[in-house]
Amino acid sequence: MNNQTSGFSTIVARRDEFPSLKRAYRDLPLAYFDGPGGTQVPDSVISAVSDYYRSSNANAHGAFITSHETDAVVDRARQKVAEFIGAEGPQNISFGANMTSLNFSLSRAIGRWLDEGDEILITQLDHEANRAPWLALREQGIIVREVRILENATLDYNDLENKINENTRLVAVGYSSNVSGTVNEIKRIRGLTYEAEALLLVDAVHFAPHFPLDVRSLGIDFLLCSAYKFYGPHVGILYSKGELLNRIPTYFLRTQEAHAPCRIETGTLNFAALNGVSAAIDFIASFDPAPDSSHRPQRAMQQIARYEETLARRIYEGLQAIRGVNTIGPDFNAGLRAPTISFTLENADPRIVCEELNQKAILAWNGHFYGIRAVETLGLLERGGLTRVGVSLYNTEEEVDRLLTAVKEIAARHC
Ligand SMILES: Cc1ncc(COP(=O)(O)O)c(C=O)c1O
Structure with missing residues (x-):
């Protein structure tokens, strides 16, 4: 295990500190991809x-x-x-x-x-x-x-x-x-x-x-x-x-x-x-990987950014490989990009996509997210806007794979 991936397993281990991550729906653990609308909160904050x-x-x-x-x-x-x-x-x-x-x-x-x-x-x-x-x-x-x-x-x-x-x-x-x-x-x-x-x-x-x-x-x-x-x-x-x-x-x-x-x-x-x-x-500062210093939020954020990017890239590439899915926004290789991915699915209203994801205990937002001018300018407002999935530090690779499998199934039904 190199330094980077051992840092990542430390991040995943911190999931225990979020009580809401223990929730289940329809016998499945909730997967929170709704972070851009507001993240979950750790015990220390509560x-x-x-x-x-x-x-x-x-x-x-x-x-x-x-x-x-x-x-x-x-x-x-x-x-x-x-x-x-x-x-x-x-x-x-x-x-x-x-x-x-x-x-x-x-x-x-x-x-x-x-x-x-x-x-x-x-x-x-x-x-x-x-x-x-x-x-x-x-x-x-x-x-x-x-x-x-x-x-x-x-x-x-x-x-x-x-x-x-x-x-x-x-x-x-x-x-x-x-x-x-x-x-x-x-x-x-x-x-x-x-x-x-x-x-x-x-x-x-x-x-x-x-x-x-x-x-x-x-x-x-x-x-x-x-x-x-x-x-x-x-x-x-x-x-x-x-x-x-x-x-x-x-x-x-x-x-x-x-x-x-x-x-x-x-x-x-x-x-x-x-x-x-x-x-x-x-809480954020405690993710600073430098063992010998007082915890610094900026260094911690760098570590969090690296972790989130690996998951976001996996989502982005996975979504692009699904027929009928169109992702919005700049390519991940074109420069710095937030780990927030919005997409449309041919013939499927984003609200329906999110309702179907919810059936699999996957939480995602649909619509314009108050960024209504951008969605309007991109010509997507009339068709219900977008489906948006956001990565937060508590998300995991396993959740990403659940998400991609669910979108694949939804696409197969609608496209
Ligand atoms: C980019 C951006 N700006 C501003 C806001 C508004 O923030 P608040 O809910 O604190 O008013 C949001 C909330 O979603 C946002 O995502």
Whole structure:
């Protein structure tokens, strides 16, 4: 066994830590390929959430012990997330109910900052959560342009270069598509935004669960992600570079802290869930294969990415060998790609495909996954969108083979 495969068997052994993986349906163990919609959660995260309610359940900023503990929970979560994404520090990390709500709060604030005729660039590939908040600014005379996608669900970079100009104030782009697994060339886009002196906002909701992140080396201005996609509870995360958030006129209460990172956090945070976010990042960091050092989330993510890629390639190649199956998105050999594979099956509605997979205890999503513009542009909306299977660190080769056998049987019935 070489180092890599022994690392992989260590990953598989950690399945025991996920109680939901022990569930069965129709006498078959559930195989969770629905990760892009939200991953399963390990025991340590579940305990962290319930421990908070058992011991430190109080509002923040009080003069008493349980309130001090709540403050510590929030501070720790900011610190952990900062380490996870390579941010300057906890002051750059804000929390919210989910990514969508945070992005709306941010777009409303940035809208107050902009003038009529200023431009924002979004893409056809993005989730609605990174389109609607910016499209809403059209109401106040902001021009919102859209970067086209090509047939293989990658961005048309020529179109991007043509549409970015001296009036562009912000480019809002996903790091990876939750529809096609496409990973966008953020370095290249950053270069273009520097030339235009525009801000760069990156939706990393689909990237963060699969690859190491380093916001500082990329020079990203704003980055959003969501902990329920990486083994944590439902919490939205916003990174703002340096002092940027302090310069943006966010809406907040007179009674609230008026500086970063709090100035975009309206109302009481979900403290129990934040305790779970710290536990989720500790869980991820514990996959760091270096035995002699403190666990580092970035190194752990590299190991997880390698494991997920082997399974995703097996799915991709297996699906391509089935008659009637068409996979969407860039080829695995064309560069970095998320382990999320969407496909259509000739003559079969994606909803029916997922219902038939469910009969075999295989969980997968159908439809547009809120990446509706991409699915529409690819001409797939009317026919019910796509079937999507996503690999998470708890999936196994055996589950992949079950999936491929099931799709083969479904294809034989429909095609
Ligand atoms: C790529 C991407 N962006 C944004 C979102 C929205 O995240 P949230 O559910 O935290 O609002 C999702 C959720 O599926 C997503 O996959």
